[in-house]
Amino acid sequence: MILLERTLRIFVLLEVHYPKFIGGLTNYTSPFQMLIATVLSTQSTDKQVNSITRDLFSRYPNPASFASATISDIEQAISKVGLYKNKAKFIQELSKQLISEFDSIVPTTIGELVKLPGVGRKTANVLLNDWFNIREGIAVDTHVKRLSYRLGLTSEIDPFKIEKDLLEIIPNEKWGMVTHLLISHGRAICKSHRPLCKTCFLMFMCPRTGVVEG
Ligand code: SF4
Known part of the structure; x- marks a missing residue:
């Protein structure tokens, strides 16, 4: 499966499993x-x-x-x-x-x-x-960095280069949801120390498991 197609399938599945972003910062009004x-x-x-x-x-x-x-x-x-x-x-x-x-x-x-x-x-x-609903880039936090690497969406470890790679393979209309989806999956399943690969719905699209669909 080529990278672009695999990436799109990954984000379709993430959207299905995490329809709403829970958590994050609160209490601001401007x-x-x-x-x-x-x-x-x-x-x-x-x-x-x-x-x-x-x-x-x-x-x-x-x-x-x-x-x-x-x-x-x-x-x-x-x-x-x-x-x-x-x-x-x-x-x-x-x-x-x-x-x-x-x-x-x-x-x-x-x-x-x-x-x-x-x-x-x-x-x-x-x-x-x-806040502004403006798509200029993708926020790369610790979850985005870890999951992008594990999922084979980048081979970089520098956040700026990771963002550049993600912007090239993810369509502009999806940039806004990428960070929330990867944070949600990082918190729930693809944890930092012990990722729950055996129960992960991305198992067949993740190079880390060695069972990526051809
Ligand atoms: S299969 Fe494992 S490494 Fe890959 S995304 Fe799922 S939890 Fe993370």
């Missing part, structure tokens, strides 16, 4: 708040981030409120997530840059978003895809 929640989620779990964002956004709802806060107040408010000292600095600098360069409005291109402190392609893609 693109700015979603951007901050996504920055906070780097090297932290969504659960940890969700446990602080309700209070955080009621106290700091917009760029102006973060820009005028003290760094120690921001650090205290986000101290339950990993790397909180770095993230506090990023959030304040990011807020100031949004005010000075974008009139406090979150930009809608990857090129502009990745210029903001603490924002990489993954964060930019999550925001564009999940």
Whole structure:
């Protein structure tokens, strides 16, 4: 089976098994708040981030409120997530840059978003895809990285190169769902340490099992 055909079949099956994405970040009510929640989620779990964002956004709802806060107040408010000292600095600098360069409005291109402190392609893609419904790329997190490699959709380990490979073999109209589907399968079956290959519905399309359909 050629790679393109196999990829399409994989995503059809993933869509059937995971019709709805469960989990993820909550508590945000604007693109700015979603951007901050996504920055906070780097090297932290969504659960940890969700446990602080309700209070955080009621106290700091917009760029102006973060820009005028003290760094120690921001650090205290986000101290339950990993790397909180770095993230506090990023959030304040990011807020100031949004005010000075974008009139406090979150930009809608990857090129502009990745210029903001603490924002990489993954964060930019999550925001564009999940809030703005704009398909510029595919967010490559730890699940997307692992599953893309195991499923033979890429031979790369660098997220930027993985994204490039995925964009070449997955049709544009499906880019928006790729991350959610691979995260769902990564959490449920294709786990990091012990993938449940014997019960996996992708077994016959996965090179790792050695039983890929011809
Ligand atoms: S067969 Fe195993 S490695 Fe392949 S996708 Fe399923 S769980 Fe992951």
